[in-house]
Amino acid sequence: MLKVGVIGVGSISHNHIKPYLQNDNVELVALCDLNEQRLQEKGEKYGVTTLYTKHEELLENKDIDAVSICTWNNSHADIAIAALEADKHVLVEKPLSMTVEEALAVEEAAKRTGKTLQVGFVRRHGSNTKILKQFIDQDDLGELYYAKASILRRLGNPGGWFSDISKSGGGPLIDLGVHVIDICWYLMGRPRPVSVSGNTYSKLGNRSHIENLSFYKAADYDPSLNDVEDLANGLIRFENGASLYVDVSFTLQAKQDELSVKLFGDKGGAEIEPELAIVTEKNNTILNVAPQIDNLGFDFTQAFTNEINHFVECCLDNKATIAPVEDGVQVMKMLNAVYESAKTGKEIQL
Numbered sequence: 001m002l003k004v005g006v007i008g009v010g011s012i013s014h015n016h017i018k019p020y021l022q023n024d025n026v027e028l029v030a031l032c033d034l035n036e037q038r039l040q041e042k043g044e045k046y047g048v049t050t051l052y053t054k055h056e057e058l059l060e061n062k063d064i065d066a067v068s069i070c071t072w073n074n075s076h077a078d079i080a081i082a083a084l085e086a087d088k089h090v091l092v093e094k095p096l097s098m099t100v101e102e103a104l105a106v107e108e109a110a111k112r113t114g115k116t117l118q119v120g121f122v123r124r125h126g127s128n129t130k131i132l133k134q135f136i137d138q139d140d141l142g143e144l145y146y147a148k149a150s151i152l153r154r155l156g157n158p159g160g161w162f163s164d165i166s167k168s169g170g171g172p173l174i175d176l177g178v179h180v181i182d183i184c185w186y187l188m189g190r191p192r193p194v195s196v197s198g199n200t201y202s203k204l205g206n207r208s209h210i211e212n213l214s215f216y217k218a219a220d221y222d223p224s225l226n227d228v229e230d231l232a233n234g235l236i237r238f239e240n241g242a243s244l245y246v247d248v249s250f251t252l253q254a255k256q257d258e259l260s261v262k263l264f265g266d267k268g269g270a271e272i273e274p275e276l277a278i279v280t281e282k283n284n285t286i287l288n289v290a291p292q293i294d295n296l297g298f299d300f301t302q303a304f305t306n307e308i309n310h311f312v313e314c315c316l317d318n319k320a321t322i323a324p325v326e327d328g329v330q331v332m333k334m335l336n337a338v339y340e341s342a343k344t345g346k347e348i349q350l
């Protein structure tokens, strides 16, 4: 039985808490949040009576074996390190941290303590990702030498902590780009990034004046502070010669939203967003292959359940996680290098 505490009980925490409650090998023993009212509400909702407003107090509870960290990005690294040092396994939401230095400190603590640290790269746990990975592992796509990913929101700066750089570490790149950079890099076989060129733009602000079009807002929506970029793009080159191009926005003068993730190999290609599709060649003819599966798209709820169950299994059976801390570090290096390149106007060597 794994005894779990959840730190940060805002929007995404439901996708951790529900699978924990449904897992027969887990007992959800405690919740923690700075916001006392939210904490009380969530305690009642999920039937959890051990509630803390300070993560330090939760970590002192010797009954707890593992924690999920679902707080703002600025506290991920500190809480992860404190939890590891308090002998807990850790599942930390993406991004692992706000800076590379913090990410390296978490990695050092994970190595030193020998506890499991899993990064919340939830897209790795999607059923369509797992299916595509089988094709890639069987060499059906050959060598993957290019990937291209976009998450372009016309209007979708969530406000609140997301648009306060001191709490988020950045805008759409660190919030949305982290997912698609990770999934491309993971499916490409995690080649070592060697150089990064990027641009960020803050041209449109958060456009909170727009009427007649609704958009995603943070739990504590507040448009008054916005010091994050509204568009970022980046070109990442890997040691094996492969490259990845990504562009992401919170707001853009675009006709429609765009979500796409494409991978190109020398034997075949694939799209994983918006839907799984495979491109191949047979008898001198190019084929678009549409798998007959229950869910061609990214199944958010199922992927979180898979992610939580995988974490629980790794903790209980001392297995290696498919989203280890060193991958969190590499992704932070790529994200950070895009920001660094944008700031200096130069390509960054890693």
Ligand SMILES: NC(=O)c1ccc[n+]([C@@H]2O[C@H](COP(=O)([O-])OP(=O)(O)OC[C@H]3O[C@@H](n4cnc5c(N)ncnc54)[C@H](O)[C@@H]3O)[C@@H](O)[C@H]2O)c1
Binding pocket: 007, 008, 009, 010, 011, 012, 013, 032, 033, 034, 035, 038, 053, 054, 055, 070, 071, 072, 073, 075, 093, 094, 095, 120, 122, 161, 175, 218, 219, 220
């Ligand atoms: N994997 C995904 O697809 C996904 C989706 C959304 C959010 N996230 C990540 O989850 C995290 C939380 O996002 P959210 O949308 O739930 O935000 P949110 O604002 O809805 O919730 C965050 C909660 O954490 C609490 N909190 C902040 N700092 C704290 C601290 N030091 N100690 C205790 N509580 C603290 C806040 O009071 C709030 O209730 C972020 O890191 C975000 O990047 C991941």
